Amino acid sequence: xxxxxxxxxxxxxxxxxxxxxxxxxxxxxxxxxxxxxxxxxxxxxxxxxxxxxxxxxxxxxxxxxxxxxxxxxxxxxxxxxxxxxxxxxxxxxxxxxxxxxxxxxxxxxxxxxxxxxxxxxxxxxxxxxxxxxxxxxxxxxxxxxxxxxxxxxxxxxxxxxxxxxxxxxxxxxxxxxxxxxxxxxxxxxxxxxxxxxxxxxxxxxxxxxxxxxxxxxxxxxxxxxxxxxxxxxxxxxxxxxxxxxxxxxxxxxxxxxxxxxxxxxxxxxxxxxxxxxxxxxxxxxxxxxxxxxxxxxxxxxxxxxxxxxx
Ligand code: NDP
Numbered sequence: 001x002x003x004x005x006x007x008x009x010x011x012x013x014x015x016x017x018x019x020x021x022x023x024x025x026x027x028x029x030x031x032x033x034x035x036x037x038x039x040x041x042x043x044x045x046x047x048x049x050x051x052x053x054x055x056x057x058x059x060x061x062x063x064x065x066x067x068x069x070x071x072x073x074x075x076x077x078x079x080x081x082x083x084x085x086x087x088x089x090x091x092x093x094x095x096x097x098x099x100x101x102x103x104x105x106x107x108x109x110x111x112x113x114x115x116x117x118x119x120x121x122x123x124x125x126x127x128x129x130x131x132x133x134x135x136x137x138x139x140x141x142x143x144x145x146x147x148x149x150x151x152x153x154x155x156x157x158x159x160x161x162x163x164x165x166x167x168x169x170x171x172x173x174x175x176x177x178x179x180x181x182x183x184x185x186x187x188x189x190x191x192x193x194x195x196x197x198x199x200x201x202x203x204x205x206x207x208x209x210x211x212x213x214x215x216x217x218x219x220x221x222x223x224x225x226x227x228x229x230x231x232x233x234x235x236x237x238x239x240x241x242x243x244x245x246x247x248x249x250x251x252x253x254x255x256x257x258x259x260x261x262x263x264x265x266x267x268x269x270x271x272x273x274x275x276x277x278x279x280x281x282x283x284x285x286x287x288x289x290x291x292x293x294x295x296x297x298x299x300x301x302x303x304x305x306x307x308x309x310x
Pocket of ligand 1: 065066067086087089090093141142143144145146147165166167168169170197198199200201203204225226227251252275276277278
């Protein structure tokens with residue numbers, strides 16, 4: 001019998017159990033892992049990928065639905081196949097978006113802080129008032145998988161009107177929410193709550209800038225769960241600090257992590273989370289399993305469960 005040549009797989013980060021087990025069970029692979037939550041140092045990466053099939057480079061499997069971190073032109077040129085993890089994180093990310101919206105518009109971090117620091121004295125009619133969703137207009141930038149899942153969750157809060165933007169109208173998806181397709185300036189001007197849920201592309205980079213914030217209502221709340229670079233953070237800081245807009249909630253920033261001395265962190269009306277959109281145990285496990293199966297299928301020359309169409 002001819003000896004079977006094992007394919008070398010090098011995993012560059014500690015991943016959840018389901019993905020790890022799927023790789024370990026693959027009889028045709030020899031798996032090595034950088035067993036740390038922290039990014040692998042360059043030297044260790046070079047050592048680990050020496051001889052790995054992925055590094056030749058045939059297949060990239062990213063444990064994310066976003067693929068803005070990949071050099072797509074080069075990948076296309078070299079005929080590399082890419083696996084990614086759409087759908088399995090949609091509900092979890094939408095849940096986080098709604099949590100962040102409610103946290104921001106009802107000023108929960110400020111309120112929690114006041115309980116701890118003695119600022120809570122008596123019941124006061126106007127103290128810590130925020131903005132509620134009932135009878136509001138919600139604008140969603142990017143009515144994709146996550147954008148729709150957010151709208152679906154917000155509808156029962158009594159939202160009166162949904163607006164959305166994108167490259168083109170999506171009448172079939174929009175029908176569920178009677179969402180109206182509008183231009184970006186119209187969405188900025190008419191929405192009480194704006195949620196950014198689009199992908200980061202050259203067209204969306206810096207989309208939310210000074211002009212955009214200028215058009216927003218002074219009582220409006222801005223939420224971004226897509227990618228930090230969709231927002232011009234200096235312009236957002238000015239809009240928040242000057243009271244041009246009421247508040248912002250960000251799950252994503254530029255850069256990540258955001259330096260602890262960043263001006264946005266000095267503002268009470270800005271809530272910042274460390275990119276935890278898909279961070280539940282169940283979802284991260286499912287993502288790791290899908291990423292492992294994408295990788296194995298790619299290495300074996302089989303159809304991937306979720307392959308990015310390049
Ligand atoms: P989809 O591909 O389903 O949706 C992407 C959306 O972006 C589409 O609605 C698309 O609208 C919209 N879009 C693209 N170009 C433009 C544009 N020029 N202007 C306005 N909208 C545009 O992806 P998902 O919903 O699954 O994910 C969306 C993004 O969310 C990901 O790319 C990722 O960056 C981010 N994400 C963040 C997470 C987190 O942890 N915070 C977790 C998961 C994802 P149309 O096609 O109609 O133009």
